Amino acid sequence: MTRKIVVTSALPYANGPIHIGHLVEYLQTDIWVRFQKLCGNSCLYFCADDTHGTPVMIRAKQEGITPEQLIERVRGEHLRDFTGFGIEFDNYYSTHSPENRQFSERIYQGAKDRGSIVKRGIEQAYCEEDRMWLPDRYIKGTCPKCQAPDQYGDSCDVCGAHYRPTELINPYSSLSGKTPVWKNSTHIFFRLSDYETQLRNLMDAGYVQPQVRNKMEEWFQAGLKDWDISRDGPYFGFAIPGETDKYFYVWLDAPIGYMASCKNYCDRNGLDFERVWNGGEYELYHFIGKDIMYFHALFWPATLLAAGYRTANKLFVHGFLTVNGQKMSKSKGTFITAETYLRHLDPEYLRYYYASKLAPGVDDLDLSFEDFVFKVNADLVGKFANLASRSVPMITKKLGGRVGRIDEAGRRLLAALQAAKDSIVADYESLNYSAAVRTIVALADECNQYVDNHKPWSTIDADPEGTRTVLTTVVNAVRYLTIYLKPILPGFAAKVETCLEVPPLTIADIATVFEDRPIRPFERLAERVDKDKVAVMVEESKEQSQPAASTPAVPEAAPVVPQLAEPLEPVCTIEDFSKVDLRIARIARAEAVEGADKLLKLELDLGALNKQVFAGIAKAYTPEQLVGRLVVCVANLQPRKMRFGVSDGMVLASGPGGKDVFLLAADSGAQPGQRVH
RNA sequence: GGCGGUGUAGCUCAGUUGGUUAGAGCGUGGGAUUCAUAAGCCUAAGGUCGGUGGUUCAAAUCCACCCGCCGCCA
Numbered sequence: 001m002t003r004k005i006v007v008t009s010a011l012p013y014a015n016g017p018i019h020i021g022h023l024v025e026y027l028q029t030d031i032w033v034r035f036q037k038l039c040g041n042s043c044l045y046f047c048a049d050d051t052h053g054t055p056v057m058i059r060a061k062q063e064g065i066t067p068e069q070l071i072e073r074v075r076g077e078h079l080r081d082f083t084g085f086g087i088e089f090d091n092y093y094s095t096h097s098p099e100n101r102q103f104s105e106r107i108y109q110g111a112k113d114r115g116s117i118v119k120r121g122i123e124q125a126y127c128e129e130d131r132m133w134l135p136d137r138y139i140k141g142t143c144p145k146c147q148a149p150d151q152y153g154d155s156c157d158v159c160g161a162h163y164r165p166t167e168l169i170n171p172y173s174s175l176s177g178k179t180p181v182w183k184n185s186t187h188i189f190f191r192l193s194d195y196e197t198q199l200r201n202l203m204d205a206g207y208v209q210p211q212v213r214n215k216m217e218e219w220f221q222a223g224l225k226d227w228d229i230s231r232d233g234p235y236f237g238f239a240i241p242g243e244t245d246k247y248f249y250v251w252l253d254a255p256i257g258y259m260a261s262c263k264n265y266c267d268r269n270g271l272d273f274e275r276v277w278n279g280g281e282y283e284l285y286h287f288i289g290k291d292i293m294y295f296h297a298l299f300w301p302a303t304l305l306a307a308g309y310r311t312a313n314k315l316f317v318h319g320f321l322t323v324n325g326q327k328m329s330k331s332k333g334t335f336i337t338a339e340t341y342l343r344h345l346d347p348e349y350l351r352y353y354y355a356s357k358l359a360p361g362v363d364d365l366d367l368s369f370e371d372f373v374f375k376v377n378a379d380l381v382g383k384f385a386n387l388a389s390r391s392v393p394m395i396t397k398k399l400g401g402r403v404g405r406i407d408e409a410g411r412r413l414l415a416a417l418q419a420a421k422d423s424i425v426a427d428y429e430s431l432n433y434s435a436a437v438r439t440i441v442a443l444a445d446e447c448n449q450y451v452d453n454h455k456p457w458s459t460i461d462a463d464p465e466g467t468r469t470v471l472t473t474v475v476n477a478v479r480y481l482t483i484y485l486k487p488i489l490p491g492f493a494a495k496v497e498t499c500l501e502v503p504p505l506t507i508a509d510i511a512t513v514f515e516d517r518p519i520r521p522f523e524r525l526a527e528r529v530d531k532d533k534v535a536v537m538v539e540e541s542k543e544q545s546q547p548a549a550s551t552p553a554v555p556e557a558a559p560v561v562p563q564l565a566e567p568l569e570p571v572c573t574i575e576d577f578s579k580v581d582l583r584i585a586r587i588a589r590a591e592a593v594e595g596a597d598k599l600l601k602l603e604l605d606l607g608a609l610n611k612q613v614f615a616g617i618a619k620a621y622t623p624e625q626l627v628g629r630l631v632v633c634v635a636n637l638q639p640r641k642m643r644f645g646v647s648d649g650m651v652l653a654s655g656p657g658g659k660d661v662f663l664l665a666a667d668s669g670a671q672p673g674q675r676v677h
Numbered sequence: 678g679g680c681g682g683u684g685u686a687g688c689u690c691a692g693u694u695g696g697u698u699a700g701a702g703c704g705u706g707g708g709a710u711u712c713a714u715a716a717g718c719c720u721a722a723g724g725u726c727g728g729u730g731g732u733u734c735a736a737a738u739c740c741a742c743c744c745g746c747c748g749c750c751a
Contacts, residue, residue: 448717
């Protein structure tokens, strides 16, 4: 029976680029959607940019453009990045849309009619300089408990204390630097506790995974508190009807963006939104990260219930991405944007890698570059692509480009492939992609063993027809494997479909065989991933983040509290410091690097030894200026392989980069090779 | 700090309701091959299942405490 399904991914916020962390969710969702379509189900995938709120307003102001201009631009960038990764939305909309306003107002009215809207005054920080209310995260000051300076308005990073922003000592706006004043303002609250019973019923009905449910239980026991859904102007968002200068909090209208995107699609495609969203005919699933569980497991269903809308069948919660076992880091170059990735690597690699590690739980997923390279090369290329590559060309080159029929031995192999269907389908359906991939890889192993056992390369001259039978079996095996992998690897699948000259493969094709047909010349299905390319991508991610880090948020404003553009690192002991072996070096040679406009290739004379170092100082120094100079270098830095060669150290310099780079020099008398203490 | 999640071979992960000698892939060593993208096949080595204590005939699995990592505290 054909199912009808609506799927959403969380809406990315419109003030930053898509990065490989975001992609865990969009790829997880896209694979599921493609899987449903492969199974012949009708599946609609909706998303949008989340556009409202203070950060967007401030960012637009900094860039000297309107919020509307900013969100339009960012939406285009986001969609470009998603498309680059093969993520196919049926509609990618915006929360700054007429549909979203309409649904927000309707849901608010629904809650009001149910008596779930209450008002009360709260005290909040107001900046008279910028004439705006300050969210807690924009207020900084000295921690009332441990006196640490420059802590955020809600908690202290140094001692971990929690407090109210009013308790901060010497509070200041992180935007203007001015001291805020405390003013009273009436806010509008949604009484979440009115929906506790209904929410609990939802949990009982299997709305979330068990791990998430435990967390829910904790929240229920703590008691559901009223939710502040209003913000005072100026605020980039929807005005609240019947109020003066009050706007819906961004988190109220963000998930409503799912509905808006769906409505917009329905209107453009002749579908009845009420039927699709509310009719019960369609299943509805939301994919989200565990950081926004609270909003999607409590507020969102509660507001829908308030307005009489249906809630989702299930929430699929996933964990975060770590890179090489750690949080993504700009300084380590592991904060990799989708755009940067696509400039260096094939998106199918990441799709395969994530799929090979995704499970239904909320565990974090680790992207280890070493593992990434091995896995892509061993499985994707060595097992799948190579299986086709070692058999199909023999048919096109030596057997007239035609597959024949399959014999008994071939049928046994193919039967094993067919028999795996139910388990693979079940694994995809339950988001256990890693299990599906394990099964598929094991099948590919069997296929490769089959090829080795039948040695078509040694029989082809003596027994061409027998060999054709063997190779026909392999082609059929490749076809089945491709079907199983298609949700994960759409590009790979498209190449196989072209080679076989067949219409898009579906799961139903598992029941059929491919015999007595011509095939087209073989095109390589996937290239090996070069680990140097990964290294270059990481290197580039480091370079990109430097200017951003050194650009002050608001250049004109002079902060009252002194702050370094680059904050101090945590304390380092003398032992830590002694690990860094600094040496005086004389620049023996310097030359420009072809193909890199920031790099100079330096040969450093350290007395007894010479080192080759690539330094990102070409914008600031010409090679001629450098030869003969004494500099300080990190002599025991782990060598790094770059596109242009190995860099075996680093010369010390200050400055934000670009033209503003200032090399450290040594007073005369210092000798190359001397250690700096 | 409170709470939730998590910790299994060098790496990434499976381990069903507690039940023989704890598995897979990658990586590493050895072997036989050479059709194929230095891919594929055969084979070997590798683990006190975070720690301690407990329940049990039996614990990676259940319980308590501790340690590490991730997150939430609206």
